[in-house]
Amino acid sequence: MARFMMRRTLYAIVTLFILSLTIFAVVRLTGDPVTLLAEPGARAEDLDRVRAEWGLDRPWPVQYVAFARNILTGQLGKSFNYEMPVSTLYFQRLPNSLELALAATLISFFIGIPAGIISAVRVNSAWDNFGKTVALLGLSVPGFWLGLVMILIFSVWLHWLPTSGQGGWQHLIMPSLALGWYFAASLLRLTRSSMLEVLRSEYVKLARLKGLPGYVVLAVHAFKNAMIPVLTLAGVNLVVMINAAVIIEVIFAWPGIGRLLYEGIFQRDFPLVQGVVMEAGIMIVMINLIIDLLYAYIDPRIRLTK
Amino acid sequence: MVSTIEETRASPVPIGARDFASVPRRWTSLARQLPILPLAILVPFILLALFANWIAPYDPTEPIPGAKIFEPPFWMQGGSSRALLGTDFQARDLFSRLLFGARVSLIVGVMGTIVAGSIGTALGILSGYLGGWVDQVIMRVTDAWLALPALVFAIFLATMIGPSMWNIVVILGLVYWTRYARVIRGEVLSLREREFVKLAEIAGGSRARVIFRHILPNVLNSTMVLASLTIGVVIIAEASLSFLGVGVPPPEPAWGSMLADGRSMLMVGDWWLTVFPGLGILLVVLATQLLGDWLRVRLDPQLRNM
Numbered sequence A: 001m002a003r004f005m006m007r008r009t010l011y012a013i014v015t016l017f018i019l020s021l022t023i024f025a026v027v028r029l030t031g032d033p034v035t036l037l038a039e040p041g042a043r044a045e046d047l048d049r050v051r052a053e054w055g056l057d058r059p060w061p062v063q064y065v066a067f068a069r070n071i072l073t074g075q076l077g078k079s080f081n082y083e084m085p086v087s088t089l090y091f092q093r094l095p096n097s098l099e100l101a102l103a104a105t106l107i108s109f110f111i112g113i114p115a116g117i118i119s120a121v122r123v124n125s126a127w128d129n130f131g132k133t134v135a136l137l138g139l140s141v142p143g144f145w146l147g148l149v150m151i152l153i154f155s156v157w158l159h160w161l162p163t164s165g166q167g168g169w170q171h172l173i174m175p176s177l178a179l180g181w182y183f184a185a186s187l188l189r190l191t192r193s194s195m196l197e198v199l200r201s202e203y204v205k206l207a208r209l210k211g212l213p214g215y216v217v218l219a220v221h222a223f224k225n226a227m228i229p230v231l232t233l234a235g236v237n238l239v240v241m242i243n244a245a246v247i248i249e250v251i252f253a254w255p256g257i258g259r260l261l262y263e264g265i266f267q268r269d270f271p272l273v274q275g276v277v278m279e280a281g282i283m284i285v286m287i288n289l290i291i292d293l294l295y296a297y298i299d300p301r302i303r304l305t306k
Numbered sequence B: 001m002v003s004t005i006e007e008t009r010a011s012p013v014p015i016g017a018r019d020f021a022s023v024p025r026r027w028t029s030l031a032r033q034l035p036i037l038p039l040a041i042l043v044p045f046i047l048l049a050l051f052a053n054w055i056a057p058y059d060p061t062e063p064i065p066g067a068k069i070f071e072p073p074f075w076m077q078g079g080s081s082r083a084l085l086g087t088d089f090q091a092r093d094l095f096s097r098l099l100f101g102a103r104v105s106l107i108v109g110v111m112g113t114i115v116a117g118s119i120g121t122a123l124g125i126l127s128g129y130l131g132g133w134v135d136q137v138i139m140r141v142t143d144a145w146l147a148l149p150a151l152v153f154a155i156f157l158a159t160m161i162g163p164s165m166w167n168i169v170v171i172l173g174l175v176y177w178t179r180y181a182r183v184i185r186g187e188v189l190s191l192r193e194r195e196f197v198k199l200a201e202i203a204g205g206s207r208a209r210v211i212f213r214h215i216l217p218n219v220l221n222s223t224m225v226l227a228s229l230t231i232g233v234v235i236i237a238e239a240s241l242s243f244l245g246v247g248v249p250p251p252e253p254a255w256g257s258m259l260a261d262g263r264s265m266l267m268v269g270d271w272w273l274t275v276f277p278g279l280g281i282l283l284v285v286l287a288t289q290l291l292g293d294w295l296r297v298r299l300d301p302q303l304r305n306m
Helices: A002-031 A033-037 A043-053 A062-070 A088-123 A126-140 A144-155 A169-199 A202-209 A214-244 A246-251 A257-267 A268-296 A300-305 B001-007 B015-022 B029-035 B036-050 B094-129 B132-149 B149-163 B165-190 B195-202 B206-241 B255-266 B272-299
Strands: none
Touching: A002 A268, A002 B132, A002 B149, A033 A043, A033 B195, A088 A126, A088 A169, A088 A214, A088 A257, A088 B001, A126 A169, A126 B029, A126 B272, A144 A169, A144 A246, A144 B255, A144 B272, A169 A214, A169 A246, A202 A214, A214 A268, A214 B149, A246 A257, A246 B149, A246 B206, A257 A268, A257 B149, A268 B132, A268 B149, B015 B149, B036 B094, B036 B272, B094 B132, B094 B165, B094 B206, B094 B255, B094 B272, B132 B165, B149 B165, B149 B206, B165 B206, B165 B272, B195 B206, B206 B255, B255 B272
16 A cells, blocks of 8 residues: 555656646747747847846756746746736635636536436436437537527526626526536536446346345445546546636636636736646646545555556 | 467458448448438538638628628628628628638647647557557656646647647647547557467567557557547637637637637627637537547447447
């Protein structure tokens, strides 16, 4: 167990190292980041001053060490525009993004899990076809377009819901639906296939043979085990939603992390963009590590075979 | 006994090829097997995109002479047959812009998928077949790049590299190859141990020969299946980037940037600027998903539930 944990943690560190190297390289290989920072048509001496201020005139290895130190101290560099450490900005926005992501997760649960279970229990029935259609639409309808259409219908035409901003639960309905839409489809698919697999297993057959009523077999025996991969996916999805809800947050003027990234793009604030991307990577590597370790703790087969 | 040796020596025929070969050569039965709905959506879109220069009534980047801005579609009050689906904020013809936008979406979708598939398949084969440190390096990079949410990674690259249609193709290729590499590597790991590969090696076939003659043909099915899953995702990713202003730069028409342009007028109810480009994305992605489902059943029955 200890060796497994050590190896997994080491992999996570290597992953983060490569990630930081990638981000560092992309920023410097794709042109002079100073031209991104400075106004178009800035004078050469101004560019040099900015370059010196940001340490961009130093050799690359020195720059990388500074960059890595910034990550390790949890600062992630200073935003050009806000003149604050990126991590401060990131954690300021985190609660807002978390609120939206949790609401979207709830919605994806309410749509995806029941529909997935019904689809699996009644394979190839009308219910199953309905579930497949929902899954297909979830993958085909872009969430941000769904958001725009909802604004049109429920805000502009019907005046039922506020168009944007953060506030009461009314503000949360449309953005969380638009965000949770895609993830509902992926949960539906996974719930269906996971449930199908469990229903085919020996222990469920035994439970049926014992003469337990169908709903007990489903709710107690099958459901619990089928939910393990589904909850794992939901955990990863939550972290992805926190970090990648860029367009939804822009459309609904939601002051979260996605919007911070968008502001970074528009204010040509490359330290901010770079920092937010790195932070997103860190969060996802961490959640994956935690899930791996939890799995190994629960299921000895994992830690013994790998 | 002889026949088993024969079988193990030659590369097995890809499943899909055998399926097609067994189809009776009659047009009626072939027609019945074709995916009617996705083709009925995709073929017109492809034709419209191909012949946009001839079909589009106006230049998509120039205002219609004498037209007003925000003219509604022809069937609404204030609309005219001059601009069938209305005009945008620069009095440009929405219909013409939609046609040229279809071209952008399809080119980026197909080319981005090809770039991602080529990089991913090549690196997946190298990683799986060569093993050792090559495998370690490729897989650690794959892990690291997979850790970032695709959209966040794409936004980061687009911000740094700069917007243009062909840059977006490269960027989306760089973002999505990792999914191929993982799957293909796994396949190669098991193929490597199969008899026909061992025999080819014993017979003195060079590494390149084994890879191109024996490994590559047997992973192409998986590449195709993955491609069918990727293409819709890539189209939505391009629309997202263009929506955020880091995709295809204006005045070039792209469905994503058209949605962004129409956003301000959504609040006063000018729905056509938002609804039509979104419907375009929805229909094309839906059709590629359905086509992918059909392809998956043909090429790899095991992946049917993916």
